[in-house]
Amino acid sequence: xQHWLLKTEPEAFSFDDLLRAPKKTxxxxxxxxxxxxxxxxxxxxxxxxxxxxxxxxxxxxVVGVAEVVREGYPDPTQFDPDDDHFDAGATREAPxxxxxxxxxxxxLKRPLSLDELRSVRALAKMPLLQRGQRLSVQPVGPxxxxxxxxxxxx
DNA sequence: GCCAACGTTGGC
DNA sequence: GCCAACGTTGGC
Numbered sequence: 001x002q003h004w005l006l007k008t009e010p011e012a013f014s015f016d017d018l019l020r021a022p023k024k025t026x027x028x029x030x031x032x033x034x035x036x037x038x039x040x041x042x043x044x045x046x047x048x049x050x051x052x053x054x055x056x057x058x059x060x061x062v063v064g065v066a067e068v069v070r071e072g073y074p075d076p077t078q079f080d081p082d083d084d085h086f087d088a089g090a091t092r093e094a095p096x097x098x099x100x101x102x103x104x105x106x107x108l109k110r111p112l113s114l115d116e117l118r119s120v121r122a123l124a125k126m127p128l129l130q131r132g133q134r135l136s137v138q139p140v141g142p143x144x145x146x147x148x149x150x151x152x153x154x
Numbered sequence: 155g156c157c158a159a160c161g162t163t164g165g166c
Numbered sequence: 167g168c169c170a171a172c173g174t175t176g177g178c
Contacts, residue, residue, distance in 0.1 A: 007175095007176090009176090033161075034161090035161095055175080055176055055177085056175085056176055056177080060176080060177070114177080131158095131159080132158075132159040132160060132175095133159090133160095133176095134159075134160060134161085134174080134175050134176070136175085
């Protein structure tokens, strides 16, 4: 089983929104980056655990844990001309963008801010903490994942 | 709101 | 295939 981190802007969709969603589940749509797309399409497997990170937040922080409940399938918003994420170059025969479904598992007892994560030496190699890292879907090592759960409390 | 870092686009 | 211009991300 692998572990991942998904970024979201809480103003658009927060972990609490996920907790309130039907079946605490949502399609993680709107990702428009090829590297992230490849993780969604090929990497993420049912049962994988996912850290949910709030970007553009005060403070930016890991706030909860979710689980992949459906593996990669075409993101429907790419086909919708009225959607912000419409992509005229994508077809149903050859979809360009993929999403997974994630279900909220636990909210961390205490959010782990970016500052705090940076202060933990064992986490220093996380992509999230690297300078200029913008990828919104990232793999997380098993030890890093367990440590974050310990620090945040589940 | 600023701006550094990065990804994408398109002219050549 | 290079690279300048442009758009986006996301911390601050």
